[in-house]
Amino acid sequence: MLRETGLLLAAGLVLAGCGEEASRPVSGGVYEEYAMMEAEPAPAPPPPAARMQASNDAVSVSGSRVQNAEGAAEAAEGPLLAYTYQTSLELPADALGSTHEAHVQACQNAGPATCQVIRAQVSNADGPRPSAYLQLRAAPDWIVSFRAGLETEAEELGGQVLSDQTSVEDLTTRIVDTAARVQAQTTLRDRLQQLLETRDGDLSDLLAVERELANVQANLDAQASVLAALRQRVNTSMLTLNYQAERQVVEPQTFNPIGRAFKEMGDVFAESVASLILFLAGALPWLVIAVPVISGVIIGFRRLLRRRKAKT
Structure with missing residues (x-):
């Protein structure tokens, strides 16, 4: 039993080396000793064609089947590419909202298997300068057909396509490598399960084998999820649409300051009159006292001047 265990663990570590990271070796001096004595030389890594062929199989992860890379034939015919499109549209303000809604409805009518609305x-739907944003993930054929009619649709509405960008990412290497890791982890898991079933x-x-099996299963689930995400990026394309309202030569908000000034003119005049009334109300008591005093000073000064003239 110990000899068989050592052989299986050594083979498992070699298989895991083809994957993302080698699984943690099972602790215990007996396992390590037999692994060093009995392990055969590690086989050479399989050629790319063999790795791609191995990735064509479907593997079972946590009771469900996960689709791997499509195999050597597809990879040999051409690279696995992920396409991303970005388009900016300038439309009349009154047509922007309805156009955005129509595009969302078109994706929903195609069905979730063909098109999905991401965001x-x-x-500012009711304002003078509305804007909108739409992100879709859909089948490449549907995306091509949808994008082909955008320019004509914009021109019919009195708008235009401001920009149209396409970016491509080659995922061939990542998909093939991830599929090989899934295959290696699957083989290691199956051997550990077979070893555990002998009891x-x-x-x-x-217990050590069970711990190792749990680690391998966790790595397998993680790699299968990454592979599924990569395959989705290849099988579908991402489209991002930005909508903005057409800028007018003279927009209504240009004269807003003048309108606000006329609207506030009455309030400013009333506040000024009120301030004057308050000032007069505060100064009136002082005027009652100051006027007689100032008048007396002026009369006395004039009399003094007359007397001096009379003496001279």
Whole structure:
């Protein structure tokens, strides 16, 4: 049993080396000793064609089947590419919202298997300068057909396509490598399960194999998820649409300051009159006292001047 265990663990570490990271070796001096004594030389890594062929198989992960890379034939015919499109549209303000809604509806009518709305947003819908945003993930054929009619649709509405960008990412290497890791982890998991089913050996040895099996299964689930995400990026394309309202030569908000000034003119005049009334109300008591005093001073000064003239 120990000899068989050592052989299986050594083979498992070699298979895991083809994957993302080698699984953690099972602890215990007996396992390590037999692994060093009995392990055969590690086989050479499979050629790219063999790795791609191995990735064509479907593997079982946590009870569900996950589709791997499509195999050597597809990879040999051409690279696995992920396309991303970005288009900016300038439309009349009164047509922007309805156009955005029509595009969302077109994606929904195609069905979730063909097109999915990732994000849809409309800003300042009732204002003079509305804007909108739409992000779709759809089948490449649907995306091509949809984009082909955008320019004509914009021109019919009195708008235009401001920009149209296409970016491509080659995912061939990542998909093939990830598929090989999934295959290696699957083989290692199956061998550990077979070893565990024999139920022969000490309890500590069986517990060590169970821990190793749990680590391998966790790595397998993670790699299968990454592979599924990469395959989705190849099988579908991402389209981002930005909508903005057409800028007018003279927009209504240009004369807003003048309109606000006329509207506030009455308030400013009333406040000024009120301030004057308050000032007069505060100064009136002082005027009652100051006027007689000032008048007396002026009369006395004039009399003094007359007397001096009379003496001279």
